[in-house]
Amino acid sequence: MPEERRLPPATALAARLLWHRDARGPRRRQPIVVLLGPTGAGKSWTLGSIAGSCGNDVVHAGYDFERTTATDTREVLARLAFDLSRKWSQRGRPRFARLAVGLIAVQTDLADLHHRQAKDKLRTEFAKYTSRQRPSFTTALRDLVDAAVDAHILDATMGVLLKNSLPELVNAAGREPLRRAIRWHGDHPDPRADDPYDALLDLNRLPATGRDVWLLAAFLADIRESQERLARADLGSKCRCGRPSRPRHRHNWVLLLDNVDHPDGERFLRDLTTARQHVLEHDPLLVIATSGRWNPGWEPEWRPPWLSAAAGRAPARTVRSCRHADYDDWAGDSPAGPPHPYYPVLLEPLTLRETAHLLGVQEDSPAALLLGGPPAGCRRRWRASGRCWRRPRSSPARATCSTPATTRGSAG
Known part of the structure; x- marks a missing residue:
């Protein structure tokens, strides 16, 4: 990530939360950070800024x-896993x-089959993808999806x-x-040493809520394993994740979820917290979300920002702005962890220095003085005022604030 002092407040917060653990240290629990702001506060722009700062390194x-x-949740997980599984x-x-x-198991049609027949069908299906000879597994998967x-x-x-992501x-x-x-x-969720296909059959026949929590547990287990395998690049590398005195460490992976105040977003986060509660080992997944309410x-636990401390009920804590938020503030001093x-955090307008850096101008320039405020609105006003001021071609804000392409193989 770029140097923290050059980043917008929410992007700097993401940099501070990027550190996961020392190379040989234990994992620690990660928050679900929710950036709060009204319409026009720059919530989507902020996630784009964080993604641009992560680049191809995080x-x-x-x-x-x-x-x-x-x-x-199945659709969200399939899209996230597809994007995460590119070459980094x-x-x-x-x-x-x-x-x-899990996705193969839940979409296999086992209706009207008794227990043994259903297990045999699952075994036959998975043999297409686990046997030594699997030249046509893409066709088999697409046929499975069509049947579902x-x-x-x-x-x-x-x-x-x-059909695009599962192969x-x-x-x-x-x-x-x-x-x-398998x-x-x-x-x-319970050991079934005799036959794992009993568990996959249970997964297939679970109602939506239990199924989604199970799939999220699988997603988190995959992240724990892959992060451990791929984190060698973090060890000894130069970074600015807020822990300069600890050079040998591992970083979190980051999920950027926009508009989680929509019902589907609220349900996904509920399922995620439920899945985490059922697992003893913490995952290295930092979730940064946005919400308009x-x-x-x-x-x-958290007091709405419009209420004073006297109006809040104990042990309510004050919701902080991005500039004053960090992991220790979320974790508190409780021995229980x-x-x-959730860690709700307030988005805030940019300072004069941050506005100047974002626009690539001097702090005392008319642009910085007149165009301050929420970062997204600041950029829109800057573009609209292009006849008056020109942005330098070599502005360092380009690498920090541009939203990367979402296609496979892009830089972010």
Whole structure:
């Protein structure tokens, strides 16, 4: 990431939260950071700034829940895993074998089959992807998705997504990791040493809420394994993640979730917190989300920003601005650990110095003096005033504030 003092406040907060653990130290619990601000405060722009700062050095992916059609956790996980599983600089590709196995299990049509027949069908299906000879597994996966759409297990939109993403996830995983992933499902949520296909059959027949939490647990387990395997690039490398005195350390991976105040976003975060509660080992996944409204579920641990300290109920804590937020503030001083999975934080206007750096001008220039405020609005006013002021071609803000392309193989 670029130097923290050159970053907008929320992007600097992301840099401070990037540190995960010392090279040989234990994992620590990660917050779900929710950036709060009204319409026009620059929430989406801020996530783009964070993504641009992560670049190709920090593993990250994003999702926007502001959609005209409803989405479910399966779709979100498939998109996130597909974006995360690309080739990262000096790291290789993450593997999402457990999630791929879970997605295959839940979309296999087992209706009207008794227990033994259903297990046999699952075994036959997974043999297509775990045997030594699997030249046509892409065709097999697409046929499986088509059958699931015909059986109304998936809608057409989800079918198109899985036909594109699932072959990539299976191919990136490889045969042996898929076999280990099947055994992992056999131990989740309860050990089933006799036959893991009993567990996969249970997953197939779970209602939506239990199924989604299970798939999220698989997603988090894949991230723990892949981050451990790919984190060698972090050790001894130069970075500005707020821990300069600890050169040998590992970074978090980052999820950037926009508009989580939409019902689908709220449900995804609920499922994520539930999945984390059922796992003893912490995951290296930093979630940074945006919301345009306060969530009453954050109370009484967090006090709404419009209430004074006297009006809040103990042990309510004050919601801080990005400039004053950090991991220790979220974690608190309780020996039991962080008291709440969410960390609401207020977005704030830019200072004069931050505005000048964002626009690539001097602090005493008319542009910096007149165009301050929320970063997104500041940029819009700067573009609109192009006849009066010109931005220097070599402004360092380009690398920090541009939103990277979302296509596979892009820089961010």
